[in-house]
Amino acid sequence: MKPLEVINPSTVQEASQLAQSNGTPTNLIAGGTDLLDEIKEGVVRPDKLVNLVSLTEMQGINVKPSGLDIGAGTTLAELASHSDIIRDYAALAQAAESVATPQIRNVGTLGGNLCQRPRCWYYRSISFLCRKKGGTTCFAALGENKYHAILGGSDCVIVHPSDLAVALISLDASITLSSAASTRTMPVEKFFAGPDVNIMAENVLTPGEIVTSVSIPALPANSKSIYLKAKERQGMDFATSSVAVALTLAGDVVSSARVTIGGVAPIPWRATAAESVLVGKAVGNVDLKEVGEAAVHRAKALEHNGYKIRLTSGLASRAVETLLSQWR
Missing domain, CATH: 3.30.465.10 (Uridine Diphospho-n-acetylenolpyruvylglucosamine Reductase; domain 3)
Structure with missing residues (x-):
């Protein structure tokens, strides 16, 4: 790893001016838990780091x-x-x-x-010039894609x-x-x-x-939320799939629902079809299986990650079931 100059700005405005770099490779850093990995892996090679910790x-x-x-x-x-x-x-x-x-x-x-940047092993390896690093190939699309996208992936399946x-x-x-x-x-x-x-x-x-x-x-009255995460290891690990649900009830009827899933698409993914299944339903009439199926509406598996569709569907059902049980 090459030597780095660390700059400690005193204001956000100064940090912004420094981050524009004028041709010098420059990165912002706070905790550094992701950026330092990228530097050590050779994915990014900054000359300067603008330290935000003291702001x-x-x-x-x-x-x-x-x-x-x-x-x-x-x-x-x-x-x-x-x-x-x-x-x-x-x-x-x-x-x-x-x-x-x-x-x-x-x-x-x-x-x-x-x-933070993608954890895709092709992106993180200096041996592969993938599309995210200026290349023309998404190596994960036809390669090792156990942890990759089932939604919204197209030509890059991070x-x-x-x-x-x-x-x-x-x-x-x-x-x-x-x-x-x-x-x-x-x-x-x-x-x-x-x-x-x-x-x-x-x-x-x-x-x-x-x-x-x-x-x-501020959430409306009679609102609750939950986040569930599935991962391979019980300890430190990234989400294989995750779900966050926020519900508001009017009486015993779901008046508002927001469902977002993670670990399955290049961006955090709003499961609007699942939201539509929930809104207008009485607590006791919510079909959890239908919610789960709607959460993965239009999901498409790659060669090695078909399990993610079933996992995410089940996780969405469980999140809604757990949340609704708090009103019963």
């Missing part, structure tokens, strides 16, 4: 009557242990708690989790690795991106971009833009 304006959890404002530098451990998040936004606390190990959660950040994104989309969160010149806010769902939009990136960040915060609106 207090990007840290902290602000609880308001209108919801939550969370700095992008807030650690996963802080999210997982915050009493208001555990009580009112359970899916987010559960997603944060599911990430890696306590040591990684103590340094990994909200912004970093949302911006899956997005973020646990928090899945929960945040179901909680209808928004994300704020800041640069030296401007600030913009959008739904978290719109932050992610599939390979059909930009093969070289997984989000809509432009040069110099930084994820500075995430906001979650």
Whole structure:
């Protein structure tokens, strides 16, 4: 690994100006749990790292009557242990708690989790010039694809690795991106971009833009949420499949539903067909099998990952069943 210059900006504006680099390979770093892997693997070769850790304006959890404002530098451990998040936004606390190990959660950040790069072994290997690195071939499409996409893959079958994104989309969160010149806010769902939009990136960040915060609106009365994650190992592992569900009831009828699945597509995937199955149904009349089947509507298996369709369907059914049981 070549020597790196680490720069410690004092403001987001300064960090943004430094990140634009003017031709010098430059990366932003906070917890570094993903970026340092990429550097060691030779996937990225920056000359400079812009360190965001000391930017207090990007840290902290602000609880308001209108919801939550969370700095992008807030650690996963802080999210997982915050009493208001555990009580009112359970899916987010559960997603944060599911990430890696306590040591990684103590340094990994909200912004970093949302911006992490694919875990695809072809992308992570210097031996393969895949489409995400400027090549013309997705080696996983016809190669070893046990953990790859069953939805939205097209010419690149990566899956997005973020646990928090899945929960945040179901909680209808928004994300704020800041640069030296401007600030913009959008739904978290719109932050992610599939390979059909930009093969070289997984989000809509432009040069110099930084994820500075995430906001979650206060949930309506009689709302609950849940995040479930399936993985091969009980300990540290990425999701083979994950599901976040947020439901609101009017009486005993589902009046609002948001279902998002992870580990199965190049972006966190809104399962709108499953949402349609749920809305308008009385708690006792929800067909869990129908919900599960709708969650994987249009899923298409590759040679080695057909199990993901059954797994994701079952996980969606279980998430809804577990959530509905809290009202019974």
